[in-house]
Amino acid sequence: MNRTILGFLWLALYLLVVLAPIGLMLVPPVPSGRSFWVELSVALGFVGLTQIGIQFVLIARFKPLTYPFGIDVVLKYHRQIAVVALLFVLVHPVLLLMEHPARVALLNPLGGTYASKFGLGAVLLLLALVATSIWRVRLRIPYETWRGLHTGLGVLALAFSQVHVSLAGLYINTLWKQILWLASSGILLSLIVYLRLVKPWLQKRRPWRVVGVRPEGGGTVNIDIEAVGHDGFRFHPGQFAWIKVGGSPYTLEEHPFSFASSAEQTTRLSFGVKALGDFSERMQQLEAGTTVYIDGPHGAFSIDRAQAPGYVFIAGGVGITPMMSFLTTLADRGDPRPILLIYSTNTESELAYSDEIEALKERLDLETVFVLDEPPHDWAAEEGQVTGELLDRRLPKERFVRRFFICGPSPMMQAVERALLDHGVPQSHIYLEEFALA
Template sequence: MRSLLMKNPVIGVGNYLGLFWKAVIWTGIAIVSLWLLIYVRLVKPYFMQKKPYLVEAVIPQRGNVWNLVLRPRGHGGIHFQPGQFAWITLEISPFRMREHPFYFASSAEKCDRIEFGIKALGDFTKTIKDVKPGTKAFLDGPYGVFTTDRYENTAGFVFIAGGIGITPIISMLFTLAERKDERPLLLIYASKTWEDITYREEIAALKDKLDLTVIHVLKEPPEDRSGETGYVDQELLKRYIPKRPATRNYFICAVPKMMDQVERALHDLEVPVTNIHMEHYNLV
């Protein structure tokens, strides 16, 4: 029987549609698939086109990072939670389906001027610095659950970032500052050199607005600077995280190798798995 179905696929169709309930299921799957195709190709781009943005500026940051600044044109802007991301289409129509995902790098309290932190790594991201003010942009989003807004009842937060992984975390810090949050915050930020620390000045300024402790961990520190060096390992974390680690929620964003190491270390330090939130920063 099996060989017969393989030789004649038309006979095999009857095996899947012979019963009424099977026909209903397959018809439903076909309808849902068709609707998803129509939504992605036509409906979503249509609504994106109705809410355009204009590039206000492209601001250079340390670590070969650029902040793409957008202003909504003719609408109130996008409402997002700190730590989320959106898909961006620049210059061309959203119907062209050439989107790129980036994290918000500004406060969620300011929807009339939004920023995205973009590191020049890939073919597209290396061209961000050349985008001219006035360029039209379209956004699809926001997306993601890597956000402090989901854990309002926690006693405080611990942020652990590596390199460009600071982008969603800086959005969280800016938002907490706008809301005048008074909870204790700890930021452990790993960078290659002192000059590579993206948003270094902005982070220093946030210490005046928040109960924020900042620990920079440098792989290649300057000779005249003291502080943490090397990698974010268990011994380093043990020195800085609270003695009652379960009272905090931990947000980690870095390259996979660093995230795996930090996750294991936190588990060994008895941080509950439900308190650890990770975001792999692989999108460029």
């Protein structure tokens, strides 16, 4: 199905599901004699709670759902909508208190009703969930610890909210409404089971094995893996996969890495890994024969989604990896279209895959521009950063019809995007890949 249509259908379904509990509220029997503010407070609480429930769907990495938007966009939405949902949930008790200040007694954890205790618990859990996500780095919570905490707090917050709604019993007040309500919670929790148990079980049946580890420039190590006893999978150049290393596919530790190899090879994959922390350091030290598990392909950053008469790839540092996938794929496809690769690093020794890029010129209409921040004294190519002036000099005349793919450090990507827009390149021709999802 066409991606745009599918995207609209998902958005329509999202709105329908978010508003469904309000419809359920209105199905008789409805409690009578309640003020507008109470009804509004309950409606907002339901909308917020449903949005929180849908958060479980958004992180389940369902390909039909992520296909129209890209998983990075879906995860960004997951982060941003969490704040909106929390606001709705917070407004729920605030409106109740404004209408009847004596209800403040319900906020006493030792007093109040069981319904209010669970409601209060849910709000506190949600506050903790959002705070630990927004301030994870400032709170110095390691990424993996945060992931476990995030799942735990999310499941608990959902369970507390569901108990709160069931105990309050004012709108979920018939057997069929209770059953519907519990079934929806069951479905959401089963998504966690799917992600943490079923998916790893499927991965265990399709293992991969490290067959080569070779240092590239700039502290980047290229890792080749091959499918063991299965036919691998198809991906689009520029996409990425979540990788788990070692004994068990049930580990919570998995990290995203872009494919660096040709999409025309489905049983042998390569990744270029730069050591930035624990996991990437361990990846760099992998030995041939080690088992790895792959969840993918994911992502919307691909030339296959942007047909054009030619391309400009702009990479900074380890952002070269998806570009390598673009280049090797285009070469394997015998693609004659012109390509400009602008690749910037700090020093010459940090340029990764430079020999491979040079060799690809034999098979592609490829022009390269290497840009070094700290060039050696005999450096003949570009110096400094990828600026608007450099782009103006180096971009081909037919720049307005080409598609631009940018991957690198965030400040560099922002500066390059700004410069391209200033040069009149349409926004719709520019594609960006962030290497930080959280």
